[in-house]
Amino acid sequence: MDRHKSILEKINQEGQIKVQYICDKMDVSPVTARKDLKFLEEKGLLYRVHGGATLHNPYATDKHVSEKEKIHLDEKMSIGLAASKLITANDSILIGSGTTVLALAKKIEPKENLTVITSALNVALELNKHLEIEVIQLGGVLRKRSSSVTGLYAENNLADFSCSKFFLGVDGIDLDFGLTTANVMEAHLNRQMIHVSQKTIVLTDSTKFGKRGFGKICGFDHIDEIITDEGISDFTKNALEDYGIKVTIV
Template sequence: MSMINIAERHKYILGKLHETGAVTVLDLCKELDVSAVTIRKDLKLLEDKALLFRSHGGATIDNPYTNDKPVNEKESIRREEKNTIGQAAAALIDRNDAVIIASGTTVQALARSIHPKGQLTVITGALNVSLELLRHPEIEVIQLGGHLRNSSTSVTGPYAERVLADFSCSKLFLGVDGIDLEFGCTTTNILEAHLNQKMMAAAQKTIVLADSSKFGKRGFGRICGLEEVDEIITDKGVADHLVAKLEEMGVKVTIV
């Protein structure tokens, strides 16, 4: 395929991007038989025209960087998908279970869907989650304390982290702002990411709840690599090639 001109290369790159959602410099070099320098220049030109977003070692069709939005604004986004994901997650809670629920609007949808079997203990740093659960007398809520973030109504900081060290739970239900195959699970706040890591250490299993718009996105704070996640519950908007890659990595993917 060598000796093709710049316009043909751009057409090929954009065609491939629309097909798979992401391309790598390495693959494009092989497929187009040109140097990495040439491909990087092509990607820069296409990014300048707002046709793609350059990422580490390649490019994506969607903006990979996610910003911190207030929780009330997030709640109205993809509400139906979040509710379905929340219901699927609630079905994983066993009789007399002890679980940790992190923060975010998808885990809030989980809290709304919980109808406890026997006694249930829930540890959470998120006020909106606690308020949903207080309606059930058979749920014991352990509210983590600390610095309250007004954009997410959840706490962060050393007080919350210290309390978690005393517990061992069966599952952590984790909401994230981004899932990237290389960079892993991320959130827009570094303190929240740190608390999430402590939650993972206090749970035997980590279950990520994320609608399909979170894939290919990167928040500022890295929580963990995907190899540390046991299961991801998402909606049918997630691309098949991503599901295949995640399953190769040993992550169970549940599509609702």
């Protein structure tokens, strides 16, 4: 069917498609548009999501940090390098958990004194190599899959701090649902980190766009900048910029 062909051409080009777009461009009802998407999903050609469909499986899996470290390593290191250039002399920053923010920790070259507060053990150990960096490790329940702490104790620690920047790693960025991670406790801690930071900068490789984790961190109104790789689609980049977010591509 020509309509199915047009839907697939659109979703292959932009990574996703909306029911409303199908209705407007192909002059069909929402019921017909959803039936088309259901038929194409059953053929294994797309995944239906709220309000439309996406090309890739939208649900993020909770992989162990040791497994994540090996995936898209070059992209993560480039993102980490770009993020490290945002750190200034005598800065006080927050770094969350995840392998992309770990890449940032590996790329930091301290400028005079730097204070870093982090929930991630691997980030703290990496930064502990530098005499010029004061590392404050949040306490709490250790989550082994991410090598980071969560829980009320970690959240209460944050009340004593005010930071210039929060570097946030995510498991998914969905234009309808917002930013997510695979663990709801980490999502809640990340929200508290956003609250005590003047600016929130998301570090993510482009495969995370169109994905959803179990725990929602926030909507786009809390994000100042996203640093990612050139795999991001023009559609997604433009949509994020419409929210007022600076998108930096490495």
